[in-house]
Amino acid sequence: MQLDGKRVIVTGASRGIGRAIAIAMAKEGAAVLINYVSHGTEAQEVLREVQALGVAAALFQADVSRRDQVEAMFDAAWNEFGGIDCLINNAGIETIVPLTELTDEQWQRVSDVNARGPWLCSQVFARRLIAEARAGAIVNLGSVQAGVALPGRTHYAPTKRGLEALTANLACELAQHRVRVNCVHPGLIETDMTQWVMANPDILPQVLKGIPMARAGQPAEVAPAVVFLASDASSYITGQHIYVDGGMVIV
Numbered sequence: 001m002q003l004d005g006k007r008v009i010v011t012g013a014s015r016g017i018g019r020a021i022a023i024a025m026a027k028e029g030a031a032v033l034i035n036y037v038s039h040g041t042e043a044q045e046v047l048r049e050v051q052a053l054g055v056a057a058a059l060f061q062a063d064v065s066r067r068d069q070v071e072a073m074f075d076a077a078w079n080e081f082g083g084i085d086c087l088i089n090n091a092g093i094e095t096i097v098p099l100t101e102l103t104d105e106q107w108q109r110v111s112d113v114n115a116r117g118p119w120l121c122s123q124v125f126a127r128r129l130i131a132e133a134r135a136g137a138i139v140n141l142g143s144v145q146a147g148v149a150l151p152g153r154t155h156y157a158p159t160k161r162g163l164e165a166l167t168a169n170l171a172c173e174l175a176q177h178r179v180r181v182n183c184v185h186p187g188l189i190e191t192d193m194t195q196w197v198m199a200n201p202d203i204l205p206q207v208l209k210g211i212p213m214a215r216a217g218q219p220a221e222v223a224p225a226v227v228f229l230a231s232d233a234s235s236y237i238t239g240q241h242i243y244v245d246g247g248m249v250i251v
């Protein structure tokens with residue numbers, strides 16, 4: 001299996017894409033730490049699903065934007081698994097708010113979770129890997145919105161554009177320490193985050209017109225790209241981007 005012997009943290013793994021990644025990782029033999037912040041019942045269900053696949057698993061509640069909580073999560077992972085080989089920065093939030101109505105608090109929260117979170121988790125992870133002279137992999141979950149402008153996303157889109165720069169700069173700085181960093185950009189994927197689009201017959205057809213494959217993707221269709229970039233099958237790939245978007249962004 002692709003991830004035999006690997007130990008993985010998936011942030012925001014209680015629902016949606018993160019949940020699918022956690023399960024796909026476990027199917028490939030990885031020990032998985034499932035992170036969540038508020039949906040404890042859903043996270044417990046993911047824990048049970050992962051454990052049923054016969055791999056080691058743990059659950060940890062932490063806000064990825066809070067240093068004390070992130071440090072505690074990595075402490076728990078080291079105690080539970082003896083270390084971590086792969087970090088999947090999946091946790092993210094999106095709200096749709098016109099520029100003129102956006103509050104400082106809304107801007108700050110999206111920025112804290114989507115931009116500071118991956119930076120903070122990567123820093124804590126990298127410090128530990130470097131201290132132990134161990135190789136590792138980081139996969140960030142970006143978005144097609146890093147490059148596609150839509151109304152109401154002046155807070156969200158910059159965090160995803162920023163993740164492109166974060167991926168490039170982490171990849172550049174950490175290559176000497178044998179830590180690879182790559183990014184997967186989902187398009188329209190059917191999760192709680194996109195429920196408002198999927199359930200809206202006025203909006204959905206418009207959105208689908210912009211997708212050559214003319215359908216939304218499922219979380220399980222994003223996970224294989226993440227597994228590949230976390231695994232040794234991508235051992236000479238760093239600083240790269242994979243779009244999982246039905247052709248929405250074709251460059």
Ligand code: NAP
Binds near residue numbers: 017018042188193
């Ligand atoms: P989702 O269904 O809304 O799930 C979000 C996940 O992030 C949940 O597990 C949530 O935990 C977790 N989370 C939120 N804030 C957190 C925090 N402060 N600390 C730790 N965990 C936190 O979202 P999704 O659609 O699966 O999206 C996953 C990632 O893909 C995000 O980065 C998103 O921006 C990106 N993305 C999604 C789409 C799409 O179409 N769905 C498209 C492009 C990019 P709780 O359940 O505990 O709240």
